[in-house]
Amino acid sequence: MSRHQVIIKPIGEVANFYRNLMPANIPKTYALKPLFENIACAADIRNGIIAFRDFLYLFCDRLITDGDLYAKAPSKPSSMTDYPFLHNMTNLLVDIGYHSKLSAGGDTLLVTEIPSCTASIDENGKKQKPKIPVSNQMECLRFLTLCGFDFFSIDFASKSLNISETQSLEVSYPSHPIMLTGLKVLSIADMELRTSRRYWNDNNLLRCDYRLIKAENTDMGDVLKDFLHPLPKAIQEFALKLHQHSTDLGMTCTMRILGDVNFSYAHLKKSRKTLAVRDIYALRVWEFSYSMKNGYCMYVRAKKTAKYADVINQLPLFLQEKIAKGYGCDRKRGEHCQGGCQGICIPLDDSILDISGDIETWIDCEMS
Numbered sequence: 001m002s003r004h005q006v007i008i009k010p011i012g013e014v015a016n017f018y019r020n021l022m023p024a025n026i027p028k029t030y031a032l033k034p035l036f037e038n039i040a041c042a043a044d045i046r047n048g049i050i051a052f053r054d055f056l057y058l059f060c061d062r063l064i065t066d067g068d069l070y071a072k073a074p075s076k077p078s079s080m081t082d083y084p085f086l087h088n089m090t091n092l093l094v095d096i097g098y099h100s101k102l103s104a105g106g107d108t109l110l111v112t113e114i115p116s117c118t119a120s121i122d123e124n125g126k127k128q129k130p131k132i133p134v135s136n137q138m139e140c141l142r143f144l145t146l147c148g149f150d151f152f153s154i155d156f157a158s159k160s161l162n163i164s165e166t167q168s169l170e171v172s173y174p175s176h177p178i179m180l181t182g183l184k185v186l187s188i189a190d191m192e193l194r195t196s197r198r199y200w201n202d203n204n205l206l207r208c209d210y211r212l213i214k215a216e217n218t219d220m221g222d223v224l225k226d227f228l229h230p231l232p233k234a235i236q237e238f239a240l241k242l243h244q245h246s247t248d249l250g251m252t253c254t255m256r257i258l259g260d261v262n263f264s265y266a267h268l269k270k271s272r273k274t275l276a277v278r279d280i281y282a283l284r285v286w287e288f289s290y291s292m293k294n295g296y297c298m299y300v301r302a303k304k305t306a307k308y309a310d311v312i313n314q315l316p317l318f319l320q321e322k323i324a325k326g327y328g329c330d331r332k333r334g335e336h337c338q339g340g341c342q343g344i345c346i347p348l349d350d351s352i353l354d355i356s357g358d359i360e361t362w363i364d365c366e367m368s
Contacts, residue, residue, distance in 0.1 A: 008077040009292055015063035017081065017292050021207045021261065022057070024229040026050050031215035035188065040106060040181050045213070048182030053208040055179050059089075059147050070143050079259055080292040085140075088132045090203045091116035092140050096171055097187025107177040109184065110170055117163040137163050148175050189213050204257075220253045224263055227255075227288070231296060235348055238356050239288060239298075245360060246286075249367055254280045260291035267367060285366050286343065298352075299343030300362065301327065308365040315358050322346070323362075 009017075026049060032042050039045065063071065071085040095116050100109040116131040132140065138158070141151055152170040163169070173179045189212035190205050211218045224243055228236040243263075247253060251265045254277050264284035268275065275283075286300040305312060305323055312323055327344050346352060352359070 006077045006079060006082070008073045008082060009080045011067035011071040011083060012064040014081045014083060014086070014292065015060040015067060018203070018206050019057065019060040020230045020290070022053055023208060023210065023226045025226065026053060026208075026210055032213055033193070033215050035192070036185055036213060039102065039185055039188075044106065044178060044181050045185050048178045048180070048185060049208070049210045049213070050182070051176045051179035052182030052186060053210075054176070055147065055173070055183075056206060056208055059206075062143070062146050066143075066146060070139055081259065085136070085143075086203055086206070088116075088136055088140050089143065090205050091131050092144075093183065094187045094190055094205055096169075097183040097185075098191050100171070100184065102181060102184055105177075106181055108170055108172045109180050110168055112168055114163050114169070148173055150174060185213055186210070207257075220247075220255070220263075223255060224253075224288070227261065227263065227290065228296075231348060232350070234353055235350070238353060239348065242356075242360060242363075246363065249364070251285070251367070252280060256281045260289055263288040286363055288348070289342070294345065294347070296348035298346050298348060298359075299327075300346070300359075300366070301343040302362070302366055304366055308368075311361065311365050315362065316355055319355060319358055319362065 026046075028046060030046070032045060036045055040048070071083045074082060074084060092114070095114040096109060096111055099113045099115065100111040102109055117134075117137050119130050120128045122128050138156075141149075141154060141163075142156060145151070145156070150172045152172070154169075171180070186205060186208065189209075193212045194204065194209075211223070221240065221243060224240065225236070228239050231239075243253065243265075246265045250267065252268050253263060253265050256262045256264060256277050262281065264281045264287040266280050266283040266285060268280070268283065281287075284301060286298060289297050289299060291297075302323055305326075312320055315323070322344050325344075327341065346359070
């Protein structure tokens, strides 16, 4: 069977997707990891993080209004969100933050190099093209100016620019200079502290993951609250209650981000080995998920239904039909891949509230 063609989403919808992934409630006080002690004072760093999150809101708003002029879909997209422009912007922002020095007053960044815009030589002596093609470098800078950046010594009247030929680049953000401190810190965190590897189409910085810089670990329930914030209050309460119920049963919750965002719940029993996130995800019984394709959903990987058929017969017909259909590889059914292997899908909308107790019963049966 031929590979099913990926239909890319409009850039405005992709921007809304990223907007929902940003933390709505960033605390005003928390301890920082020692790595950032010499960047700025703790208060400036925390304020800078909030300012950077607000910049990302503006960034997404600009994508919604002007994104069609900048973000062009590839001829053969690999995913619904596969816009090279977004990857270029993420790489550029990380380079500006990481390869720069913050001025004494904190109002400018002096960028000494931008690797993603520079050709390189690999270990075999072969020349590698820059991650951001020279033909796209100027449009990236122009879009950042739409979002409030100022770049000194850049001639925006020029049709093209090779940033690698620029000796140094001075950058400011006049409307809220403290944002540069947030960009600097989060870029360092993205390069040095994240547990998952950076990959070519990685847009991690666009999520403003401030938790990387915290000295203490964050409770997974608090992370889930941020994940759920765009949803109605009643659905948030249902999801948080189910999270608490599952962890009370001894399940381990972990967050996995690989395009989609997943909060997976697995029963690790008495495993003495420390498992990686991907290993816990492979053992999941159920999960909350947010994706461009299906929005907010929960998935249940029901494998023991034959052992509690009597309970299933007492569930609402809607659930009985879903459970009877089961889940698994769509291709083995002669269909295009729809992510059926992920589990039995239930949308996180108002319809789930009427069966919230039944879902809890169902998961309890899978756990027993």
